[in-house]
Amino acid sequence: MRLETLSIHAGNIITDTNRPAVQPITTATTFEHGNGAHMYTRASNPNRTALETLLAKLEHAEDAAAFSSGNAAALAVFQALEPGSHIIAPDDMYHGIRKQLEEMLRGILEVDFVDMSDLQAVGDAFKSNTRLVWVETPSNPLLKISDIRAVAKLAKEKGAWLACDNTFASPVFQNPILLGADIVMHSSTKYLGGHSDILGGALMTRSKNAFWERIRFVQHVGGAVPSPFDTYLLVRSIKTLAYRMKGHAENAGIISEFLSQHASVERVFYPGLKSHPNHAIAASQMSGFGGMLSFLVKGDAADADAVISKLHYFTNATSLGGVESLVERRAAVEGPNTKTPQNLIRVSVGLEHLDDLLEDLAEALQK
Numbered sequence: 306m307r308l309e310t311l312s313i314h315a316g317n318i319i320t321d322t323n324r325p326a327v328q329p330i331t332t333a334t335t336f337e338h339g340n341g342a343h344m345y346t347r348a349s350n351p352n353r354t355a356l357e358t359l360l361a362k363l364e365h366a367e368d369a370a371a372f373s374s375g376n377a378a379a380l381a382v383f384q385a386l387e388p389g390s391h392i393i394a395p396d397d398m399y400h401g402i403r404k405q406l407e408e409m410l411r412g413i414l415e416v417d418f419v420d421m422s423d424l425q426a427v428g429d430a431f432k433s434n435t436r437l438v439w440v441e442t443p444s445n446p447l448l449k450i451s452d453i454r455a456v457a458k459l460a461k462e463k464g465a466w467l468a469c470d471n472t473f474a475s476p477v478f479q480n481p482i483l484l485g486a487d488i489v490m491h492s493s494t495k496y497l498g499g500h501s502d503i504l505g506g507a508l509m510t511r512s513k514n515a516f517w518e519r520i521r522f523v524q525h526v527g528g529a530v531p532s533p534f535d536t537y538l539l540v541r542s543i544k545t546l547a548y549r550m551k552g553h554a555e556n557a558g559i560i561s562e563f564l565s566q567h568a569s570v571e572r573v574f575y576p577g578l579k580s581h582p583n584h585a586i587a588a589s590q591m592s593g594f595g596g597m598l599s600f601l602v603k604g605d606a607a608d609a610d611a612v613i614s615k616l617h618y619f620t621n622a623t624s625l626g627g628v629e630s631l632v633e634r635r636a637a638v639e640g641p642n643t644k645t646p647q648n649l650i651r652v653s654v655g656l657e658h659l660d661d662l663l664e665d666l667a668e669a670l671q672k
């Protein structure tokens with residue numbers, strides 16, 4: 306099955322004798338002993354199993370595990386490591402996961418943050434206790450690109466796992482396991498959900514090895530699992546994922562060109578632009594460049610805020626990946642210690658008509 310087909314058909318496990326076309330929601334938390342499939346919903350549930358089967362196929366993985374949020378999924382990877390393990394993580398990454406590494410896991414795991422687009426720096430960061438390399442590509446919010454194949458090779462040579470946060474690219478445009486990664490992570494709150502109404506996370510694995518068994522243990526015993534309703538909704542959302550991603554990428558590609566030529570814009574970050582420093586690597590590992598971009602408004606934080614306040618169709622809100630366009634001045638959200646430029650606006654390009662979005666931006670950027 307090709308991606309569009311499996312997105313529609315791989316998430317249905319129908320056991321009901323009425324043969325409904327869509328799998329019903331099984332709200333039960335407990336199942337009669339001896340049924341051979343499920344026992345207790347924290348351990349497994351028919352809707353979660355359907356979602357996990359679908360997610361594994363989307364990422365060419367042997368197995369997938371669904372969580373109650375992207376953060377819970379990432380934390381499960383870290384909690385599956387032995388205490389004292391060293392992690393190499395990106396200098397530009399989702400700030401919530403950075404906080405886990407810096408604050409929650411302090412004293413339990415060691416971490417170094419490096420520029421993942423600099424292979425020399427990545428190679429130099431390995432220590433004898435390095436067990437995990439974490440990449441996020443494209444990264445949040447600077448849309449940096451790491452070379453997944455090259456980092457996977459380095460990690461393999463040193464006996465470390467490579468995990469990739471694939472949230473921005475989506476499984477439609479990038480499959481890290483095919484490029485050498487061991488674990489893929491998604492915030493399914495974003496493109497997989499696609500309508501800004503489901504919180505969720507997912508992990509996919511190249512193989513069901515001992516590390517994966519440990520992650521499954523954290524999922525089950527830690528208990529940060531999604532509800533049957535949320536897993537049902539995600540299966541429903543994923544049916545349109547491929548078409549939504551095509552629309553997001555088409556709009557974002559043209560908007561990034563428009564912004565690059567605008568007199569009020571200092572710089573645009575979008576991997577699809579020829580001017581992006583790692584455009585060639587992005588083109589070699591992605592089949593589309595996605596719907597996320599960020600740009601620097603000429604001036605300071607106040608100038609960026611002024612642009613945001615004039616927009617009509619782009620809601621000033623956090624998160625991304627929904628059908629509605631969103632903008633956010635990330636530095637304001639990330640707090641006083643952020644390295645994100647103060648005049649940076651991150652854009653989650655939605656599926657509104659391109660001309661409405663372009664007109665809105667043109668008006669807001671007018672001096």
Ligand SMILES: *Cc1c(COP(=O)(O)O)cnc(C)c1O
Nearest residue numbers: 374375376399445472492494505
């Ligand atoms: C949102 C996001 C996360 C965290 O996911 P939640 O579902 O909000 O917990 C992780 N990584 C990236 C790249 C994200 O955008």
